[in-house]
Amino acid sequence: MVQAIEWKSDHVKIIDQTELPIRTVYSEITTIEQIFEAIQKLRVRGAPLIGISAAYGLYLGMRDVQAASPDDFFVELDKKIDYLSKSRPTAVNLFWALQRIKDQLQAVTDQSTNDLKERLLRLAIELHEDDFQRCKQMGEHGLEVIPDGARILTHCNTGALATGGIGTALGVIYTAHQAGKNITVYADETRPLLQGARLTMWELMQAGIPSKLLCDNMAASLMQQKMVDLVILGSDRIAANGAVANKIGTYGVAILAKHHNVPFYVAAPLSTVDLDAASGDDIPIENRASHEVSKVFQQCQIAPDDADCWNPAFDVTPPDLVTGIITEKGILYPPYTENIRNAFDK
16 A cells, blocks of 8 residues: 655655656655645645644654743744644644644653654654554444445545545545455546546556546436445545535535435544534635636646636535445444534543
8 A cells, every 4th residue: 555654764755646647756855844835735635644744744843943941842833833734724634633742742741842852753653653543444334334346436535645544435445345345436537636537546546446537527427327326535624513524526426426315425534523613614615726727737728818716625515415424433324413422422
């Protein structure tokens, strides 16, 4: 399985996902500014991977800070957290990872600033390892919803390229394939940045999973012809009531699935759930530059000069369109407000 990010003794090594699938380019990152740029420019992407990247970036930003006392250390830490938090607004794992590390560092008493730096790196590595295990557990729990011979539709990219392990939705798909369930996967291209075409198809083909690529506007016809047994995709933030923010186009897929009586599953770790967001209305949606729509990779222009484009990176699917949420603690079903809270209480 490909590793999207690795810690290498004194730096971070990533796959630059903007280069896939034409080239597999690895980049070495040594500063917090490089991590910020990698997140913002989608060199690393996917909610869990953004959180892991931010954790390593926080260490890179703090390792050379000269703090006279632990109090001074935490003042600088807050500045670095605030800086990284501005890289992308929707993926809650970014904020969750940074806050988790801060909370765990503050729980340590009688530590020197050097001890705190060493502890910060260990926490970042532990967070990475934790996501690896969560992905594995999601894959195992998701097996129960995939029948033998299932034809699965997915949207955007949710595999090893988006996480610290085998993936969320693609992790379920990998696990089903390894279990011999004889599945076929249909991958939406996922305009405008084509994560499905560039990344998901690349991962599926690397894994030897039977798969077909679709233009986004073909999913309706595919379901109409009864060629989809279930939908599985990921999420960048889930509200406390089960509303799901995911890559733009997800809401449309959910409506299609509801109309055609196709089960619609979301696979995401509990770290993607934002209990402070009561509903989808509380989830901030990132808006990106017009050129991502009017040009393909800033190279091939497909619209008139200076065309005004609307380019939200995500949409929100209401909970009544979601059949179930596959987490590392099991599959959550409606009523989501109650069952999400129960999952955290466990």
